[in-house]
Amino acid sequence: MIELKNITKIYEESKESSVTALKNINLTIKEGELVVLRGASGSGKSTILSLIASLAKPTSGEVVVDELRVSKLFDSFASAYRRESIGMIFQKYNLIPSLSVSENIILPLVPLNLHVKEVEDKLLSVLEKFHIAHKASALVKNLSGGEQQRVAIARANINNPKIILADEPTANLDEKLSLHFIEILRELKRDGKTIIVATHDPLFFDLDIVDRVLEINHGVLL
Amino acid sequence: MILTPEVLAILILNAIFTIFAIIAFLLSVKIYLKWDINSTSNAQYQLEKQSVLAATIIKYIFGVKIPLFLFFIFTLDKISNVLTGAMCAAGVVDATEYGTYLIVLKIINLYLFASWLKLHAEDMKDKNQPYTKPKFRLFIVTFFLFITEIVLEGFMFANIEIDKMVSCCGSIYSSSANSGISALFSITTTSLLALFYGNYLLIVLFYYLKNRYLFAVANMFFVVVAIVALILFFGTYIYELPSHNCPFCFLQRDYYYVGYLIYGMLFTGTFYGFVVGFINNSDINYKISLLFNSLYVILLLMYVFVYYIKNGVFL
């Protein structure tokens, strides 16, 4: 369960100007829910994702995930939490084009210095699940849009995280690929994952798998 | 003034160390004063980041310090070729009044830095970082000793004069020397060996009793006792000469550089023993300490036995 308690986040661009991204947000997301955060760019939805992933710390307030006070974790614990519990899917995928599919997918595991067998097992299961096994050694830059999407999702899932965070996942996709993405989400929901999608793509607003749509505008939940 | 390329290299690295150590020191003071793990303010998060920088710097310095220490000994050895009268590093150490203090200080600093790293590792394992303040307090102390070491080193190299005669280890480490070392020579072999093996057995005993503090204390004593025993007794078996008591000569090629192995084992063994004293659930530390201390004892014993086997008598 994800809880945001009295969250305020202020970014200080410089000494004079500051941007209030979130104002006193209170939010609870149950396990297994698929929640859509809807709002225009700059509304603060990406910030909520950052906070849940412990990539940023709130100016005030707390983020608690399954009783873990995520906003209090210092770096090495925060990154461990991220690695184990969070899978991030970015708008621009953020894959490394000159590396192969496999190399991209195992990136989250690199610092752990795991046994080769372990890494291979995890890699294989994820390659198969997202139907990208046949391109395992291909370079990412040579893949089609849809294939890259699957690689990004595979990377997010390599550690079998319980929470998936997707930031504007369909912004650069055509309708066909967007629908395809939604199918993958369906599968992930079936696996029991908690999914949060930040988007202003109307495709999501009337979806059957979506449990809730939360509107956010200028840092305030409506 | 002696300025061989080796000395220059050491001085340059020392300069770099100083700059970085000062940075780490300033950070340490700041962290020590303002650290509050429960705070969620921006300042605290900055401190957390800076704590990583300080740790990185200290790791770097320590990482380079160890091989540099070996290189330092090597350099002393090389300088001994130009100093009249010196035949090994002992002569160079004795050439100035700073030499002995420098070596002792370097060794102490090695222990201190190593302790810091161990403390840091423990600190990072816990979500609450319980050891942060003590850790940086330790570094503040270590910093002053470290700077002292660097300054001493600079003075020592600046004051070595090529024309001044220095004594060789034969006269420094003998019963006729003027220093406190000669007092050591008045200990009889029996009492010396009793002290040495006694201390070692105490270590073994405390290992089985798993008494952390006594184990650590025993190890601290062992550092001194072991080195004295090495100089006075075991060294002579390595050199196969009853009057050769130098702690430096067996670092040279002629003795297959065994000195590095000996001191390495002693350092590792006693260091881990020391660590046991302030860190909980350190079963592995116990084991490592016991292992290396035992290896040290065994190695020295071997030299004695081999000598006996080869020659049929003891020295």
Add this chain to the structure above:
Amino acid sequence: MRAKINIYLLEYAISSLLRQKFKTLFTVLVLSALIFLLTSVFFIANSIKYELQSTVDALPEIIVQKLGGGRHYDIVTSAVDEILEITGVGSASARVWGYYYFENAGVNFTLVGIDEFEEQYKKSFAYAAKELDFSRPTMMLGEGVKSVMDKNYYKEYFNFIKPDGTLKRVDIGGVFSGDTELESNDVIVMSKDDAREIFNMSENMATDIVVKVANEDEIATVASKIKLLYPDVRVITKDDIKISYQNIFDYKSGIFLTLFVVSLFTFFIIIYDKLSGLSSEERREIGVLKAIGWSVSDVLKEKFYESFIVSFFSYMSGVVLALFFVYILKAPLLQNIFTGYSQLKTSFTLSFVFDMQTLALIFFLSVPIYVAATIIPSYRGATLDADEVMR
């Protein structure tokens, strides 16, 4: 503390370096070049030092030279007998030698005179003593001398111009192969009488006197006794020579080292500058890594792997290139820094001297310094706020 090497991280570090081809290549090239230069200088110095030390070992323990006005003058041969009376002296003999300036080639030859039945302290001289025909003016040449004479069409003999302007013809008896080429390269050995004639030195005079002392510990005492006997004389012991050689070499390499340090420092600053400003691409990459679960120390570790790989690789290349340059190509140009004095610098083998300490020294001068330069920039990069990547 005792971390195993992380292969995946290593692979990532290497691929990361390859992804920034130009920056990496530039760094590696410059670093390798600097290390190459420095290592070559050290290798040459070591080889020459080694040869010189073996030469010095063969020298007699004490050399006695007469001084006048701070300059070197001929000494009376009767001094030999007086010196022989000092206790501890094994043997003493008068040496006749000097430099002969060959105007056509513009070079100096070292001329050494030997007696047929005297004990020689250098192997090359002993060899000459056996081979020379003492019945007529003959000489043995070092390789360098031979080639100069050949070039000037003196193939079978040579005409020395005596101080009074007349010529003295000396036949070429043979050539030294020289167990240490440095020693014999520009040397000519002939009988003492012939040498005296060429230098116009009378029979009761000599260039200097060499003294052998059997017991090493007595050298200093004997030296001071000689000094008491002849106050106007300079007494040089073997140790003095060894020490001064070592000091000269250290001094020369010291200068070079200082230059090197200056350039490394400049390089340091360039690196710092470059690394501090990470490209937006790099920032993004670090942000992504952190977002997918890398901690700040993981990123730092990776950066450390990178800087270590770059510096260590440059170190190895620099050293290997230096090995090749010095010992196979014989270090053209660079040799001149050390063998500056004699004009006769024809090739002699730089014997291969493997010195762990030099390699360690160069290592310490390159790798830790480069890594140090990258600490702060890497830290800055690693602690960037990752949520920027979300925008």
